Amino acid sequence: MVPELADLLATARVVSLPMTTRFRGITIREAVLFEGPEGWTEFSPFVEYDDAEAASWLRAAIDFGWRTTPTSHRDRIPVNATMPAVPARDVDAVLARYPGARTAKVKVAEPGQTLADDVARVRAVREALGPEGRVRVDANALWNVDEAEHAIHALAPFDLEYVEQPCATVDELVELRRRIHYMGIPIAADESVRKASDPLAVAKAGAADLLVVKAQPLGGVHAAQRIVAESGLPAVVSSAIDTSVGIAMGAYLAAALPELEFDCGLGTAAMFVNDVTEEPLRPENGSIPVVRPTVSTNRVDALRADADRTEWWLDRVRRCHRIVEHSVAL
Incomplete structure (x- = not known):
């Protein structure tokens, strides 16, 4: 309707x-x-x-x-901290906005920065989270295959959980996955799902080990739920830097998935100075509740x-x- x-x-x-x-x-x-x-x-x-x-x-x-x-399988969603492309010295301050988070997604390949900047930032995150923490990186499709291979080698010592959208195209992801297969570092697809005419193409091509899905770009909770089911791949539910209302949409999607192996990128209300509800969906003890916020x-x-x-x-x-x-x- x-x-x-x-x-x-x-x-x-x-x-x-x-x-x-x-x-x-x-x-x-x-x-x-x-x-x-x-x-x-x-x-x-x-x-x-x-x-x-x-x-x-x-x-x-x-x-x-x-x-x-859809029917929910859980009432709280574990979330990761989101680390913008900040200097390494600012890492602790950013992580403090995500109390209890055991996972951090670190932005890399920022235009105007260098691989050395990425290495310093990821090192600082790893040191802050300790050996039990989970560190994933997101290049937003800004590397070519050679750059991605080189960067992943440089970042591998920090025990990466996965690398999100290192390259832009499905063919590039296939080639990169072939090159780094021996390293055992999974590839996650984001833009190749949410910005593709066929969001299942990346799964059909064997170009990724898991999907990053966002409810708004994929047409809603029900549409995204179908894509995950049809892909046959594990999924991480993430926000698109939404208000707490949009984050709630993602939380209901994550709650509807039968399996939720990875912490989700739904802690991003912590990135706002103010929000549209008196009770923003900010992380507490590393998770957020599956609720519809009351808009103030x-x-x-x-x-x-x-x-x-x-x-x-x-x-x-x-x-x-x-x-x-x-x-x-x-």
Whole structure:
């Protein structure tokens, strides 16, 4: 069911959340909140995405706000700390925002930085977590195969849990996986799932050992759940730097998976100075609860985007709604 555009716009609230640290090149995260029959939901595709890609995020918002969530297998989700491409000296301060986290995902391959910067950051994370901690790295598809092979060799001494999206294409991932197979370091696919015309292509090609899935880009909890089931691969559920409403969407997805081998990237409410609820889904004892946050009118009012940004986002909702309606009509 696709709600009428008027129903979406009637409850739409555009918010602008300041972040504690620059991430993905941004310091402010914007989102649209809607209130559906099932509760509050979120539409927050990154501003550079075109309407065709952003429409999947609106499908996800509708799915979470207007459809009952799948059966849950757990009521709390273990989460990892998310380490931006900060200097090694700032690692301890970032980890302190994720109390109890036993796992850290470390951003690497940041434009303008060097492999030496990555090594120093990953070393600092490993030292902070100790030998029992889990360290995974995420290159966001910014290495070619040779660069990835070289970087993984340099980072291997820190006992990597896996390397997320080291290269951009499925063919590159296949080749890299062949080259580093003897090292026993798994490859995870993120962009090759959520930005692909066929999110199962990476699994069909044997290009990854596990999938990183995000509810909003994949069209919602139910769609992402089907992708994981059809892939036959283990999955890590992650956020797309959502508000606590969007993180709740990811938590319900993680709760619906029969197996959850890896800590999930759903602790990212810790990256915001403020949030849209009085009880943000920030990590406690290394996990977050599977709940729908109660959106605070006072907080939403305080975080309200200005008039120009509000109209920009509402126009985007209108355009994406037309795409979603058209796809359902076909």
